[in-house]
Amino acid sequence: MNKEIVINLNELDKYLQKINLVFPTENVLNQKIDIESVLNYYRNSSVVYSFIHSYKGSYHLALNYDGIFNKQGFFAQLNEIIELINLSNVKNVLELGCGKGFNSVFLAKKLPQIEFSGIDISEKNLKIAKSKSNRIQNLYLTYGDFQKLDFEDSSFDLIFDVEAICHGSDARQVLSEVFRVLKKGGQFVVYDGFRQNGFESLPDNLVEAAVIVEKSMSVNSFEEIDSWLEMAGHVGFKVKLKKDLSQYVKPNLAKLQLLARKYFEFPFLAKLFVRIFRKYTMLNCIAVLLLPFTMYNKAHCYYKIILEK
Numbered sequence: 001m002n003k004e005i006v007i008n009l010n011e012l013d014k015y016l017q018k019i020n021l022v023f024p025t026e027n028v029l030n031q032k033i034d035i036e037s038v039l040n041y042y043r044n045s046s047v048v049y050s051f052i053h054s055y056k057g058s059y060h061l062a063l064n065y066d067g068i069f070n071k072q073g074f075f076a077q078l079n080e081i082i083e084l085i086n087l088s089n090v091k092n093v094l095e096l097g098c099g100k101g102f103n104s105v106f107l108a109k110k111l112p113q114i115e116f117s118g119i120d121i122s123e124k125n126l127k128i129a130k131s132k133s134n135r136i137q138n139l140y141l142t143y144g145d146f147q148k149l150d151f152e153d154s155s156f157d158l159i160f161d162v163e164a165i166c167h168g169s170d171a172r173q174v175l176s177e178v179f180r181v182l183k184k185g186g187q188f189v190v191y192d193g194f195r196q197n198g199f200e201s202l203p204d205n206l207v208e209a210a211v212i213v214e215k216s217m218s219v220n221s222f223e224e225i226d227s228w229l230e231m232a233g234h235v236g237f238k239v240k241l242k243k244d245l246s247q248y249v250k251p252n253l254a255k256l257q258l259l260a261r262k263y264f265e266f267p268f269l270a271k272l273f274v275r276i277f278r279k280y281t282m283l284n285c286i287a288v289l290l291l292p293f294t295m296y297n298k299a300h301c302y303y304k305i306i307l308e309k
């Protein structure tokens with residue numbers, strides 16, 4: 001099997017058909033994602049993440065700036081956040097959707113003089129995160145919804161998100177809440193997936209693939225990048241940085257897609273696999289199979305954004 005990433009749109013219909021042979025995507029396309037679906041997703045897909053993707057509990061894509069997959073890429077977002085913290089007068093930091101604690105635990109250990117907080121709605125993920133942070137004095141992890149932050153106004157110097165706020169159902173609400181709890185001059189750093197501008201005018205098969213990717217990852221729909229930035233402006237933020245990092249997640253996506261393609265080569269085995277590991281394993285495989293098509297044909301993108309209050 002060709003080990004190169006497959007992104008050519010001529011191949012997309014073939015893969016959509018293969019997927020449909022194993023798992024009818026009609027149900028996926030019509031699914032409405034809410035907090036309960038997000039919780040179910042993380043309750044049920046943690047096995048897949050642990051085996052094939054998640055390095056030391058990280059739940060995000062590696063950023064490989066040299067174009068070659070390397071596990072150090074899982075720390076790239078964090079090293080950039082450290083640089084930013086060191087450049088500014090930051091005393092306290094909040095992570096939205098801290099998952100199993102990979103980011104906050106790493107940062108709190110590296111920067112013991114800074115107070116870190118992390119929130120997540122998944123008790124399962126939080127339990128794992130807390131088990132890693134037992135002896136870390138400058139890290140406080142707690143249950144919390146980023147759409148309804150349980151913190152006083154102007155509490156934090158820096159708030160960050162790595163691939164969590166895409167799960168929100170109300171982007172304006174998230175931005176307003178972050179704006180409220182940031183101090184004046186504070187920064188909101190985002191590494192996340194978005195829809196490219198002009199999404200609606202893409203070919204039908206690409207839009208279908210993109211919606212399948214989103215729903216399979218328990219995202220109701222990614223925000224269109226410029227609409228989201230405009231929303232941030234209305235909330236009161238200034239855009240300090242907008243950087244398209246899509247090409248740097250390619251090595252990680254290539255690795256994941258190769259695994260998923262192997263899986264869909266044998267529909268009978270794949271069906272058996274779904275019976276044993278249930279629906280969520282399948283959804284993860286579908287997402288990573290199609291994501292390279294949508295990411296490199298201008299449907300999806302991966303951005304680093306810095307907003308300032």
Ligand SMILES: C[S@@+](CC[C@H](N)C(=O)[O-])C[C@H]1O[C@@H](n2cnc3c(N)ncnc32)[C@H](O)[C@@H]1O
Nearest residue numbers: 058059060097099120121122145146162164167
């Ligand atoms: C892809 S994981 C990323 C975890 C972590 N940021 C990382 O990079 O490893 C997304 C996390 O966001 C959490 N999440 C989803 N919706 C949330 C919400 N409304 N409030 C807080 N956390 C949420 C999920 O439970 C999950 O742990």
